[in-house]
Amino acid sequence: MTLSPTLPPLSPTPRTTVGRGRNRMVEDRAELHRLLADALIAHLGVTVARDGVSHPLVLPAAYAVDLDGPDLDGTLYLHGSVAAGWLRTATDSTVCVTVTELDGLVAARSAFHHSMNYRSAVVIGAARLVDDEDERRRALDLIVDHMIPGRSATLRASTRKELAATAVLAVSLHEASMKSRGEGPVDDAEDIEAGVWGGVIPVRRTAGDPVPSDDASGPVPADVVRRAASL
Template sequence: MTSSPCAPHSTSLPPLSPTARTTPTRGRIRQVVERERLHEVLREALVAHLGFVRDAGTGDASTVRPVVLPVAIAVDPEGPDEGGTLYVHGSVAAGWAESVIGQEVCVSVTLLDGLVAARSGFHHSMNYRSAVVLGTARRVDDEEERLRALAAVVDHMVPGRSATLRPVSRKELAATLVLAVPLAEASLKVRAGGPVDDEADVASGVWGGHVPIRLVAGEAVPAADADGPVPDDVAARIAALR
């Protein structure tokens, strides 16, 4: 996959340092500590999920509830936050956006790589790469950082796309909220390969194996009022997903 402007410049980064909240209690053999692998997964994921506790501020416990929302992201390993920065795109008009500023949040992504068919229901599984980032959400107020983050969100979807677009308008900036979450506290787990069956189940003769799964792009569909051929940036994105 083509790197975005926020791709890391360093090839030697400190490993993920597990905290009490990011230390797996199950499947520890699947934990990955290389921080570069975390960045790779975050860059490949097109959709993340932002989890937080929403409080309507009424003083009534019944108004406090957990919320998990799909969000667009971009990752900057050399960003200004501890361990680098994960940017989350939001709208000022969204009821949740302002409420998470200064609050502990959880951002998670999962890339599904395969279905694992075992000889027993207990050992059926999936191949995946799953990242969880925990941290306090910061509103990005600095205009230069906001513009850089918004360009990175666009390039996260289609690398190089932001350079072909008109500048963001003042009205658009006023309507857009950018959150930053530090990458310091994060975990990554990976599963790959076939089933891990008990010997007795293997001897039963039932078929076992796995089915690889990947995201594949189709042909670009131009808008009804689009002019010219598919641009190079979109064509390259399609090619990277073939």
């Protein structure tokens, strides 16, 4: 594999070094950047405590990436309510963020060899609460633009009350790993000879036509039309 010459390779620490399935391991950090640009939902894993008992909690979150952000090898931003208990737990703690895109269902000739085609990333790091107001505003704009590119520039500025109610977590992209599968079934020869069908059902994300709200006025804006067409 030819790595991007200006980027450090993935899996820089033991915690993100792939053990099983090393043939699926992706070393090029540029592939991680492409996955993060394509996907829409991240899952944040934290350990929370309630009534003296700790347990893991995994939550979906909107996110955005700033490759030139203040953290080592770029910054992953996630947002939530300041009232959320998980947010207080995650701040200054080690968290795990995962992002996955499903690309296909792999139908093999045996149950054992059924699989999925996918791209999946794991990011581990200390989550910091973004206190700087300029960075928080930029991060929130990036999260909106990750959903609909160019959208933030068309909106009014967030109010102080809105900013006070919204928290942003930042995680360094330094400690990250990625795995990918993009092929047909890997079957035993005798199963192939048995004549059972094998192959892949491609899975693609698509968007319908934008649906205006009941109180919407004017035509659907260009940024929304472009985004719907690109999904």
